[in-house]
Amino acid sequence: MARRLLFLFLCLSLAATAAAEPPHAVAITFDDLPYAAVPSEDDAQLEAMTERLLHGLQSEQVPAVGFVNEAKLYREGTLDPKRVGLLRRWLAAGFELGNHTYSHLSLDRSGLDAFEADLLQGEIVTRLLMQSTGKTLRWFRHPFLHRGTTPEVRRQFQAFLAAHGYTVAPVTVNGGEWIFAAAYAHALSEGDEDAARRIGAAYVPYMQAVLAQAEQLALDLFGRPISQVMVLHANTLNADHFAALAAMLKQRGYRFISLDDALRDSAYASPLGSSTLEGESWLQGWAREAGLRPPAEPPIPGFVTQWAGTASLKGY
Ligand SMILES: [Zn+2]
DSSP: OHHHHHHHHHHHHHHHHHHHHOOOEEEEEEEEOOOOOOOOOOOOHHHHHHHHHHHHHHTTTTTEEEOOOGGGEETEEEHHHHHHHHHHHHHHTTTTEEEOSOOOHHHHHHHHHHHHHHHHHTTHHHHHHHHHOOOOEEEEOOOGGOOOOSSSHHHHHHHHHHHHHEEEEEEEEEEOOHHOOOHHHHHTTOHOOOHHHHHHHHHHHHHHHHHHHHHHHHHHSSSSOOOEEEEESSSHHHHOOOHHHHHHHHTTTEHEEEHHHHHTSGGGGGGSOOOOOOOHHHHHHHHHTTTTOOOOOOOOHEEEEEEEHHGGGSOO
16 A cells, blocks of 8 residues: 555656646736725625635735725725725735726826826825835836827826836736626625626636637747736625636646736837727737737627626726
8 A cells, every 4th residue: 555655656746847837927916906896895895805805816826916096095085994904905915016096097088197196196005005014116007008099198108107116017918807897796786696606607717718819819929928917806706716717727827926027028028019909908019019910809798798787888
C-alpha cells in the first residue's frame, strides 16, 4: 500500500514539474467602488457584499485594484463613514485603490476642464486612505473607457495625469458583465431567486466567450497570448460568482497577476491611435489601428437583458 502511494506521489510530482507556468495571465480590476449594482443599499448588505467579494479575491490570491467613485461615499451631501468603511475593507484586505473620477463623468461628453476638476474631486478621500496604509494613489481608470474624442484632448489629458502622478489602467477584457449584474441585482431585489440563479449560471459562460474574443485578438495582433486586464464591477453578481469566474479562468490556463505585472507586457507599449471607437478596449483599439475589425460582443441572453431593464441603459 505504502509503495503504491509512493508511486502515485512520484507520478503527481512529475506531472507538476512537467506542467510549465500557465501561458495566460490576467490582472483583475474592479470599477465603481464602493459598490455598483446591488439589490439594496442597506449598510449591512453592502458590508456583506464587500466581504464576500474580498473573501473570493483573497481565496484565489488575486492582486486586484479597485477604482473609486467618491460621489458614492456621500449621503445627502455628507461623507458617510460606513461607505468610507467599505473602502477601508478593500485596503485592509491588501488591495490597492485607484481613481475613477468623483461622479463617473465621460471625458467625451463633459469637456476636459470639467473632467479634470471631477477627477481631482474624486481623489480626496481615497488619497488619504491610501496614505494611511502607506500606499500612494497612482492608478486612473476612464469611466465608460471614454478616452477623449480628439488627439489634442487625449494629449492634454495625458499630460494632466502625468502631472498628478497617475498611470492609466488599461482594459483588454471588457464585456456586458455590468448588464448581468444589473439583471442579477434586480432579480434579487424582487425576491426572484430562481431568476437570479439563471442569470448567475449564464454569467460565467458569457465571460468565457468575452475572454475567448480577447485571446483571439491578442493572437491576431501579437502572435501570442498577452497579459490581459479584465474589468469587473464591485457588485453582488461578482460577490456571489467570483469563485466560479476564477475557476473558469484557471481552467483556461490563467494565473492572476498584478496590474503592474500586466503592464510589463510589451503589448501595452503599442499606440492606441485615433481609430478606437468610443468605449472600446485597448485590444479593440489596437485591432482598429492594425486595420482589423474587432468582433461584435458575444450575445447576452434575452432574459438577462429583460431583467436588467432600464438599468442596462445607464452604462458603467
Ligand atoms: Zn465605471
